[in-house]
Amino acid sequence: MLRHIVMLRWSDSTTDDQKGDAAAGFRALPDRIPQIKRLTCGPDLGLAEGGYDFAAVLDFDSAQEWREYQNHPAHRDFVAATLKPMLADRAAIQFDLG
Amino acid sequence: MLRHIVMLRWSDSTTDDQKGDAAAGFRALPDRIPQIKRLTCGPDLGLAEGGYDFAAVLDFDSAQEWREYQNHPAHRDFVAATLKPMLADRAAIQFDLG
Numbered sequence: 001m002l003r004h005i006v007m008l009r010w011s012d013s014t015t016d017d018q019k020g021d022a023a024a025g026f027r028a029l030p031d032r033i034p035q036i037k038r039l040t041c042g043p044d045l046g047l048a049e050g051g052y053d054f055a056a057v058l059d060f061d062s063a064q065e066w067r068e069y070q071n072h073p074a075h076r077d078f079v080a081a082t083l084k085p086m087l088a089d090r091a092a093i094q095f096d097l098g
Numbered sequence: 099m100l101r102h103i104v105m106l107r108w109s110d111s112t113t114d115d116q117k118g119d120a121a122a123g124f125r126a127l128p129d130r131i132p133q134i135k136r137l138t139c140g141p142d143l144g145l146a147e148g149g150y151d152f153a154a155v156l157d158f159d160s161a162q163e164w165r166e167y168q169n170h171p172a173h174r175d176f177v178a179a180t181l182k183p184m185l186a187d188r189a190a191i192q193f194d195l196g
Contacts, residue, residue: 003138005103005153007189040101042193047161055103055191057155063145091105091189093153095140 001037001097002060004069007052009089018086019043019054025078026056032074035065052091059097066094099135099195100158102167105150107187116184117141117152123176124154130172133163150189157195164192 010019023041030036041056060066069075108117121139128134139154158164167173 002143003140003153003155005105005155007103007105007191040195042101042195045100045161045192045194047164047192048190050190052189052191055101055193057101057103063143066145091150092146092148093105093150094143094145095153096143097138097140 002063002066002094003097004058004060004066004094005092006056006058007091008054008083008087010053010086011088014086018082021082022054022086025082029058029074029078033069033072035060035069035072037061052089063094100161100164100192101195102156102158102164102192103190104154104156105189106152106181106185108151108184109186112184116180119180120152120184123180127156127172127176131167131170133158133167133170135159150187161192 008022023043026039026041030039036058038059039056041054043054044051058069060069106120121141124137124139128137134156136157137154139152141152142149156167158167
């Protein structure tokens with residue numbers, strides 16, 4: 001399996017409603033994109049200085065299915081309509097879960 | 099439960115041996131730090147531009163146990179002796195797994 005992790009930092013002007021939409025949007029993805037086998041996500045708990053604001057961990061059966069997710073309309077629309085307007089920074093990685 | 103994620107970017111001078119030590123060091127942590135309830139980690143697969151080089155996902159029963167991990171000698175020694183000399187950048191977050 002492949003694990004995809006994205007960490008997001010919101011811009012200063014981001015509202016609580018936008019943050020709520022981002023979390024809800026991530027949680028709605030697996031129902032619309034079956035290639036996502038597991039998704040956990042959530043806002044930073046504020047336990048340490050300098051943490052990112054939000055993270056999502058998505059697991060896929062293969063790199064091919066991860067690519068299908070990347071190109072899936074539901075993912076593209078979510079990124080363009082919800083995430084991009086509120087995004088200041090993004091860190092991502094994909095690694096093999098073995 | 100609490101999920102702690104760290105993404106690391108290695109400095110240009112990092113050797114393959116150092117990268118191997120980092121991966122082995124992360125995988126050895128749960129045996130030495132019982133507060134870690136689950137750990138997955140690995141190097142970036144190179145599927146996308148700009149990805150970080152390595153990520154570790156660690157799960158804890160509580161924020162208190164996460165703090166005990168942060169202050170545990172085995173973690174501190176690993177960071178100081180193995181990770182710090184090879185580190186260019188670090189992104190981290192902790193969120194509630196519910």
